[in-house]
Amino acid sequence: MNQLENAQVSSPFGGLLKSWRATHNVSQLDLSLISDVSQRHVSFLESSRARPSQQMIVQLSEALEVPLHDRKVLLHVAGFAPYYREKKTLDDEAMAPITDALRRMLTHHAPYPAVVVDREFNLINRQQAFSIVVVVVRRSKNAVGGSLPERHCQSIAADVSPARCTPVDQEF
Numbered sequence: 001m002n003q004l005e006n007a008q009v010s011s012p013f014g015g016l017l018k019s020w021r022a023t024h025n026v027s028q029l030d031l032s033l034i035s036d037v038s039q040r041h042v043s044f045l046e047s048s049r050a051r052p053s054q055q056m057i058v059q060l061s062e063a064l065e066v067p068l069h070d071r072k073v074l075l076h077v078a079g080f081a082p083y084y085r086e087k088k089t090l091d092d093e094a095m096a097p098i099t100d101a102l103r104r105m106l107t108h109h110a111p112y113p114a115v116v117v118d119r120e121f122n123l124i125n126r127q128q129a130f131s132i133v134v135v136v137v138r139r140s141k142n143a144v145g146g147s148l149p150e151r152h153c154q155s156i157a158a159d160v161s162p163a164r165c166t167p168v169d170q171e172f
Contacts, residue, residue, distance in 0.1 A: 011048040013057075013078040018046045020064050020074075035063035054080045090124060 021031055028046070032039040037059065044050035045060075052060075057078055061071040072082045090099050102116050106127040113130035117123055 011051075011077075013052060013074065014046040014048040016074055016077060017042075017060065020061075020066055020070075021046075024064055026064065031060065031063060035059050052078050054078075054083065058083060 021028070026034070028042045029039045031037075032042050035042075037056070041050060042060075045052050045056070054075065057074050057080070058071070061074060066074065075081070075083050088095055090102075102125065106114050106116065106125060109129075110127060111129055113133045114127050115123060115130050116125040
């Protein structure tokens, strides 16, 4: 084997692509049809006879539904910088302007309730009006026996006595 063939065989991208294709039980022909790439080119990429472009790696990764972290690995082994950034939380220093903007939105949204949730619907932040709504809902679970805040009693049907109204707690 000459030096060029050694370089082609030693590239780990082809092996990773082949393993992802095998994981999803997709043939080279199927992958080529899904990703709009010729089957011959997919074969050349797997055998390291062709070097993939960054766009080609992204295109094949999307076709195989490779998770973002593993797409970064594919890009790295092919010699490219990461195309996808690491996930950051709102506590990170780089996210301070976004956190500040969310806080300002919550403040300016008053008197209407507002919350900030993440993609899994975990509560990240809330404003006081939302806390009041939660208290109202908790106290009025049982519409007949529940108690409601004073200002809401006027909109309640006549059969509900104002005596059931109690002040709203500011805390949960």
